[in-house]
Amino acid sequence: MSPSEGQSPRVSVVIPAYNEATRIGGVVRRASTVADEVIVVDDGSTDNTAAVAEAAGARVVRQTKAGYIAAIRRGFREVRGEVVVTMDADGEHDPKDIPRLVTPILENRADLVLGRRARIPRLSERFLDWLARLRVPQAHDTGTGFRALRRELALKLQLRGRCICGISVLEPVVALGARVAEVPIQLARVEKPRRIAWFHLPQVWYVLRWLVAGRENRKHHRSAGGRWNP
Numbered sequence: 001m002s003p004s005e006g007q008s009p010r011v012s013v014v015i016p017a018y019n020e021a022t023r024i025g026g027v028v029r030r031a032s033t034v035a036d037e038v039i040v041v042d043d044g045s046t047d048n049t050a051a052v053a054e055a056a057g058a059r060v061v062r063q064t065k066a067g068y069i070a071a072i073r074r075g076f077r078e079v080r081g082e083v084v085v086t087m088d089a090d091g092e093h094d095p096k097d098i099p100r101l102v103t104p105i106l107e108n109r110a111d112l113v114l115g116r117r118a119r120i121p122r123l124s125e126r127f128l129d130w131l132a133r134l135r136v137p138q139a140h141d142t143g144t145g146f147r148a149l150r151r152e153l154a155l156k157l158q159l160r161g162r163c164i165c166g167i168s169v170l171e172p173v174v175a176l177g178a179r180v181a182e183v184p185i186q187l188a189r190v191e192k193p194r195r196i197a198w199f200h201l202p203q204v205w206y207v208l209r210w211l212v213a214g215r216e217n218r219k220h221h222r223s224a225g226g227r228w229n230p
């Protein structure tokens with residue numbers, strides 16, 4: 001796959017970034033070879049992230065520090081492509097995986113595709129995945145930062161919570177009836193401190209809420225006559 005020259009964009013990449021000046025340039029350049037537009041949401045970085053991303057060819061949107069979820073929601077509003085891919089700014093994700101990630105959507109087999117990591121690093125993420133699988137059995141890596149979704153779906157998401165774990169599949173599936181697929185991805189090893197993610201504790205609450213809401217929504221969808229329709 002290469003960018004669709006002269007046509008309306010099909011694939012847009014949204015990269016939330018916080019203090020990633022040393023890595024973002026390469027990520028943007030490599031993503032640009034397979035995507036039609038690359039949008040970096042700079043979340044109040046105190047380093048040169050925005051300038052480096054711009055020099056590498058990204059469209060940069062700036063916001064005052066509001067966190068990962070707010071950044072991807074902001075990026076979704078900027079997207080012009082039919083499919084949007086989110087990926088980390090730190091170089092962990094390989095843009096070469098983008099064509100495989102978007103294929104199920106372009107072939108209308110899925111609305112959301114998760115880039116599944118071979119190993120999920122944090123125990124707390126694995127627990128949230130286990131909870132989410134009670135409702136979406138085919139989703140094994142709900143906290144992955146590398147995913148593709150239809151733009152119309154992205155714009156409908158409320159994405160509440162402290163991170164994307166669990167919520168990233170439960171909300172689209174439970175509230176909107178989206179189809180979820182996953183494809184394996186390779187993770188590059190990046191030398192940076194891996195924070196203990198305390199925000200996974202409150203996240204359990206959000207995930208449980210969606211699981212309970214799922215029962216109500218299923219009833220609602222049955223009576224409303226069906227699934228989300230792009």
Ligand SMILES: Nc1nc2c(ncn2[C@@H]2O[C@H](COP(=O)(O)OP(=O)(O)O)[C@@H](O)[C@H]2O)c(=O)[nH]1
Pocket residue numbers: 015016017018019020041042043066067068071072087088089090092145194195
């Ligand atoms: N917008 C925004 N992005 C963030 C923030 N913290 C991390 N990121 C970005 O979100 C992505 C995932 O963060 P990362 O530290 O790689 O998480 P990990 O891969 O789960 O260890 C990276 O692109 C970061 O630059 C934040 O506070 N706001």
Ligand SMILES: [Mg+2]
Pocket residue numbers: 088090092145
């Ligand atoms: Mg990362």
